[in-house]
Amino acid sequence: MIIPALIGSLPRPVSLSKKLEQYYLGRLSEEKLEEAYREHTRRAFENLRRAGIRVITDGLYRWDDIFNPLIRFIDGVEVNGLFKFYENNFFYRSPVVKGELSLGENPIPEWLNVALEIKEEVYPGAVLKAVLPGPVTLAYHSINEAYESLDELAEAYAGVLAELMKELPVELVELQEPALAAELSRATREKSDSVSAETAKALIERLEKVKALWVVTYFGTPRGFPEGVILNFDLVEGTLPENYRGDLGVGIVNARETKMERRDRLVDKLKPLLRKHGKLYVTPNTLLDFLPESVAWRKLKLLGKLGGE
Amino acid sequence: MELQILPTSIIGSYPKPRWLLRMYSLYELGRLPEEDFREAVKDASVAVLREHERAGVDIPWDGEMGRSEMTEYFTAKISGFKFYGPVRVWGNAYFNKAAAVSKLEYSEPLVLDEFRWIKANTTREIVKVPITGPYTIAEWSFNEYYSSKEELAFELARILNREFTLLEKEGATFIQIDEPAMLNHPDEVPIAVEAINRAVKGVNVKFGLHVCYSNYNLLADYFDEINVSQFALEFANRGFREMEFLKKLTHGELGFGAVDVHNPRIETPEEVAKAIRKVMKYIEPERLYVNPDCGLKLLDRSIAYQKLVNMVKGVEIIRKELAKEGKESIPFRRSA
Numbered sequence A: 001m002i003i004p005a006l007i008g009s010l011p012r013p014v015s016l017s018k019k020l021e022q023y024y025l026g027r028l029s030e031e032k033l034e035e036a037y038r039e040h041t042r043r044a045f046e047n048l049r050r051a052g053i054r055v056i057t058d059g060l061y062r063w064d065d066i067f068n069p070l071i072r073f074i075d076g077v078e079v080n081g082l083f084k085f086y087e088n089n090f091f092y093r094s095p096v097v098k099g100e101l102s103l104g105e106n107p108i109p110e111w112l113n114v115a116l117e118i119k120e121e122v123y124p125g126a127v128l129k130a131v132l133p134g135p136v137t138l139a140y141h142s143i144n145e146a147y148e149s150l151d152e153l154a155e156a157y158a159g160v161l162a163e164l165m166k167e168l169p170v171e172l173v174e175l176q177e178p179a180l181a182a183e184l185s186r187a188t189r190e191k192s193d194s195v196s197a198e199t200a201k202a203l204i205e206r207l208e209k210v211k212a213l214w215v216v217t218y219f220g221t222p223r224g225f226p227e228g229v230i231l232n233f234d235l236v237e238g239t240l241p242e243n244y245r246g247d248l249g250v251g252i253v254n255a256r257e258t259k260m261e262r263r264d265r266l267v268d269k270l271k272p273l274l275r276k277h278g279k280l281y282v283t284p285n286t287l288l289d290f291l292p293e294s295v296a297w298r299k300l301k302l303l304g305k306l307g308g309e
Numbered sequence B: 001m002e003l004q005i006l007p008t009s010i011i012g013s014y015p016k017p018r019w020l021l022r023m024y025s026l027y028e029l030g031r032l033p034e035e036d037f038r039e040a041v042k043d044a045s046v047a048v049l050r051e052h053e054r055a056g057v058d059i060p061w062d063g064e065m066g067r068s069e070m071t072e073y074f075t076a077k078i079s080g081f082k083f084y085g086p087v088r089v090w091g092n093a094y095f096n097k098a099a100a101v102s103k104l105e106y107s108e109p110l111v112l113d114e115f116r117w118i119k120a121n122t123t124r125e126i127v128k129v130p131i132t133g134p135y136t137i138a139e140w141s142f143n144e145y146y147s148s149k150e151e152l153a154f155e156l157a158r159i160l161n162r163e164f165t166l167l168e169k170e171g172a173t174f175i176q177i178d179e180p181a182m183l184n185h186p187d188e189v190p191i192a193v194e195a196i197n198r199a200v201k202g203v204n205v206k207f208g209l210h211v212c213y214s215n216y217n218l219l220a221d222y223f224d225e226i227n228v229s230q231f232a233l234e235f236a237n238r239g240f241r242e243m244e245f246l247k248k249l250t251h252g253e254l255g256f257g258a259v260d261v262h263n264p265r266i267e268t269p270e271e272v273a274k275a276i277r278k279v280m281k282y283i284e285p286e287r288l289y290v291n292p293d294c295g296l297k298l299l300d301r302s303i304a305y306q307k308l309v310n311m312v313k314g315v316e317i318i319r320k321e322l323a324k325e326g327k328e329s330i331p332f333r334r335s336a
């Protein structure tokens, strides 16, 4: 069985950005901004239903990048300037870790409640998952001024995430973990320390005890496989290792190029995987932020057509 | 041709006058005739050119008044590109990322009109023509047509080479290739180097290369292989730290980024002078030009102006010190 799914974000519609800009200038009230979020989320869920995407996210419309605003709600973190997100012309605000980490008050569970409510109205058949950055990726993209090692920092982030995950009103949590597959690029900055493969695996498996996990990797091939999770592989820029036996998601449409994939070629690619694994999720290979909105939706429709094959 | 030692220049963009931004919106909405819009751009161009000159900048430009954005301006003029819509860069900032959908062709001059207008209106002998480089245009485009990014970048180099040849014929003496993306993929730096070298081939003007907000260690290994005579780099934003890589710049000139374009605080002349003294530990003054880190367009116009004024004042402090050593002028070097 093939199940089309979304991972991470949808491109933020320009119309929503305009509302945000107005809000920052003090020309739009918080209530009106909230209305805009809800309206755009509703539209996104309707489009996802039409496209036949069965497992969905809220599109991260309230997020600027996979770390923000979450890191603003973590005590011990300050938010720094912009860094290149891997080798993309896309920039994230980086966390600077100044002290011991703990979860502060945050609206993320409430945001998901809102999304769930809208989903029940317009697309009750879909499964909604929460999206959070994983502990390993958070550690790599931080400027660490407080912890002895990156292993310890990743562990501290895992503690914060576990606490947050308990409060979320959904059963399934997606962890964005590109760092499991892609080294921090020298284009971002020279890295000095790393998270060991054992720590990475152990931390994710510990989080899996809190909620069911969908671990999304991209821009390479993950070197280790945490157990008991759905693991997403990027088949555009990485490969699916022969020895992987767990639950499987495959990123098969390229979210960094506008060229449309041919459906028959995708089907040919999926056939052997389906024979071996029986059930698989098909997804874009990475965040859809890298595409113009119109093309992102065309690619999602293509994914939707693979469902059930 | 001789220049005063430590020639001052700009990188490219400058804040557009508010009235011009209004003209842009009206024009985009179809509520302003093209003729009127073009005239507004030309008037703004002279206003900003004068502003650069009044600040004391030796080698000015018009702040790119006629360009809405640094790649879209070019991709819109090269045939074979198509626009599907904006792509987000961070927060609520987007740009119109073009897609190469068929063979790219040079179908009209890219910056010739700008150059002619500025040349006719400046009081200075030299102006600097900034043009987005082949690798950055390739990197900031989608590629549906070419078999590789390399092929796309080389095709763009061919197109830019035609423009450079034309500019030389029209009397341009200083062209700056802007390659902010050339260090995005550490493995592809050799492709960017080759694309730049193809773009400048056979053109006898002074070429500068601007790269910003990147890991310069990736660039330093190629200093001697890139056929430009100057590297214009950002330093103020990184607090004038990480300058060790400059030890590898043994021949070329440095365009030293002395004021931060991402911070509205106006540097004092003494701060600028101090930064120049620091960079002179790596590069002798005969190989130094001074400019802002990058384009000034994100700043408030009055702040951008004051930054240029203080940059020039800071340079004058050092010029006085150098005069005591008998160092007062340098030749305008064209060759790499």
Ligand SMILES: [Zn+2]
Pocket (backbone or CB within 6 Å): B011, B180, B210, B211, B212, B293, B294, B295
């Ligand atoms: Zn720049």
